[in-house]
Amino acid sequence: MTLTRKLASEFIGTLGLVAIVVGSGIMAERLSAGNDAVALLGNSIATGAGLFVLIYGFSNISNAHFNPAVTIADMIRRRLAPSTGAAYISAQISGGICGTMIANLMFTLPIVNMSSKLRAGGGQFLGEFVATFGLIAVIRLGVRFHPNLVGALVALYITAAYWFTSSTSFANPAVTIARTLSNTFAGIAPESVPPFIVAQLLGMVSSLLFTEWIFADGDQTND
Template sequence: MEGFDLPRRLVAEALGTALLLAIVIGSGVMGERLSGGNTAIALLGNTSATGAGLMVLITIFSPLSGAHFNPAVTLVFAARRKIGVKLSIGYIVAQMAGAIVGVWTAHLMFAEPMIQVSTKLRDGPAQAFSEAVATFGLIATILGSLRFRPAATPAMVGLYITAAYWFTASTSFANPAVTVARSLSNTFAGIAPTSVPAFILAQLGGAAVAALVFHWLFTEVRRP
């Protein structure tokens, strides 16, 4: 990220997160419209677009801002002292704003009302636990790929999210900014606002546990 000033980094985070949400919401709408009522087919379309889009977005924006697009990721990097407190706050604000703009962009592309509130409940301990697992795995993927195969990080993250859409009961939001923004879309990928707090708490908890576990795993023991 050296050589890029603060405004460029913040715009990169906002723009990248906006494009991510446009992909998530837009592919959900398209999948639902074309699937003929088959939810599995709709989810498959949503999954493939999101995974592929993440690979592209991380490749493009990583040299600019690190391509966090996710407050949980930013907080982990701040805790690891890879990013300063002020910059991390700026990143989170940019991510939240970008996520909302991305949702509105998808709505406009599909001739949906721009301002919406989701009614899709995603409640219960299993859903929250799924989000903790999904976010734990995402942080593990990021830290592990950066530690051992940095060039593979975009592909690793895209592939992990593709898998997590299917192996978690919550379809792997794994991102507080994404969760809040998706509450503003009453479409296939939406989540009711009342379900949001449990998701975010689980995501932050999963991220914190992953940061601790993989800090320990990846710290080399110096032997005398």
């Protein structure tokens, strides 16, 4: 598979993911009559279902990262060349931004609608650390022990993490950046982004260290 096709997969996959997250957030907000629990339920179900389809659809092309944290983890582990990883991340961020713009337009909002929704405080940052730690662990454990189920495992984990983390589990720097462009239920204020991304990267590194320790028996099967 050529790099161009892999980058197209990462661009369209991340675009689709963010369009689902933001679009379902807008729809949920409009239909829930102010009930945030109902809105979050709709948002999380749509995201999990969309992730399932996108991961299985693109996994044989680019491995369906759709997430700079996942890409950087592969770069750290030398499973992805730095130049290729950087290209993946560029495709993911640009795809995510386009996904938000498309979602805004579908719901007749300004194409760029900067969010004012502050997501701040130690609890939310810890939530992002936990969400990303868990995501990387689920991916690595799934690849090692249940390679045919990775897409389902990730989709189910993210659906659950919407509810058990205080931050509603962004766990993805590209998605975090993209969601600044929609002042809706799924949005995040730009000033909240840097701490979120730091927490995500710390969670990713910590999860890599943990899973490397778990796998330190020398068995490299499927990892």
